[in-house]
Amino acid sequence: MKFGNHLKQERLRRKFTQQKVAQDLNVSRQTISSWETENSYPDISSLIRLSDYYQVSLDQLLKEDTGMTEYLKKQEILKSIRPIIWILTTIDILFLGFLILSMADIVELTSLVSIIIVSMGLLNVIAMITLVRFRNKIQINVKPQTKHNKVIFILAVIFFFGAAVFYSLNEYKLSGFCSGILIGLLTIIIIKKRKK
Incomplete structure (x- = not known):
């Protein structure tokens, strides 16, 4: 599964809005949207925060996504x-x-x-x-x-x-x-x- 789809799926599974995730992670809603659509990617520290936030291992987040x-x-x-x-x-x-x-x-x-x-x-x-x-x-x-x-x-x-x-x-x-x-x-x- 692609990285952006995985993020979106984790967010929807928890019934979170992009705005809520953005506030919790101290980023803009546009940033969350951009990550989910893979218009941009998070840096290493944001990636670790996402992994902790969704309680998903980095390996699972990155698996099958060469981008x-x-x-x-x-x-x-x-x-x-x-x-x-x-x-x-x-x-x-x-x-x-x-x-x-x-x-x-x-x-x-x-x-x-x-x-x-x-x-x-x-x-x-x-x-x-x-x-x-x-x-x-x-x-x-x-x-x-x-x-x-x-x-x-x-x-x-x-x-x-x-x-x-x-x-x-x-x-x-x-x-x-x-x-x-x-x-x-x-x-x-x-x-x-x-x-x-």
Whole structure:
């Protein structure tokens, strides 16, 4: 039996309404409905609470439902990816900091070191983009990126490459201009993500 059907059957067997179950478990009625229709799945702690609430073993709740077990596996993968994304983001921020410090003539870099740093930064950005795309592919119920968000992201990548190229050509004013626009675009992206 499917997970959602099992939940619904347990609820109806006890003659509970979705509202009552939602109040008892401190979630919304829509959440209970979504679990029962399998539009979403509960996290591990909610799953344990459901098991206790209906006095049904986890094995019985999950039995014969590959969708739920697949969801739990994906959640584990997403959890393991999170630190990698943070590390790549930190490296990108350090790279931009180095770039800004060298443009402000606070740190002097030789041309070979500049090329190596820019190359590493570009490779890191590519790795970050690939990892985020992978995360979005395996995530369940992710709202598709709007066209507006994609345009901002593409512009950010273009200005990043522009800043790196102009810097390597010793065109510091153009590189600074591109970096400024890049920072603005990244700020917009961060603000949009926090609003979600």
